[in-house]
Amino acid sequence: MGNPETQVNVTELSDEPTEAELAAIAERRKLRIRGYITLLKDPNLNYRWRAAEALGNEGDDTAVQPLIDALRDPFVDVQWLAAKSLGKLGDHRAVEPLIGALKSEDKWLRTGAAWGLGELQDLKGVDHLLPLLKDKKKIVRKTAAWALGKIADDRAIPFLKETLLDADVDVREAAQNALDSIQKTSMKKNVDTLVK
The missing domain is CATH 1.25.10.10 (Leucine-rich Repeat Variant)
Known part of the structure; x- marks a missing residue:
């Protein structure tokens, strides 16, 4: 054609x-x-x-x-x-x-x-990030909570629970999101262990 x-x-x-x-x-x-x-x-x-x-x-x-x-x-x-x-x-x-x-x-x-x-997401960072949850600046506290959620190590749980009482709503929200992330990661690890 x-x-x-x-x-x-x-x-x-x-x-x-x-x-x-x-x-x-x-x-x-x-x-x-x-x-x-x-x-x-x-x-x-x-x-x-x-x-x-x-x-x-x-x-x-x-x-x-x-x-x-x-x-x-x-x-x-x-x-x-x-x-x-x-x-x-x-x-x-x-x-x-x-x-x-x-x-x-x-x-x-x-x-x-x-x-x-x-x-x-290196576990070495956890112990150094935890004190930042009490930093004077809210952006630092919020980012530290986010970072701990990304790393998803159980050691951060009690500190993040304490951060749920932070005076700033954004910091509290970041702490809750981090706790949710850690819980989700833990559940996934448990399921992966059971499947093996």
């Missing part, structure tokens, strides 16, 4: 990239990541915080150490985003530096570190 000269051979068209195209994409990604890592040390604060945020979205473990180093940036905007990006990357080399960041005087770094530890 139709003019044979204008018919397209469908087998020649493909949505699948060629090996050369995949290699070019990978090379561009490497260059982009290297560029972001370089920007983490730029004198311009705006570039540093944007780079810290972008590296978390790239999912590349070459960014872990530069982001750990960025936890000591002179500006909390960069520190906070570096902590969150470390959580997104899911590399457990970040656990100890994030635990250290929980001791910061700045609420935003404590919040970012708690969020990062929650994302990493």
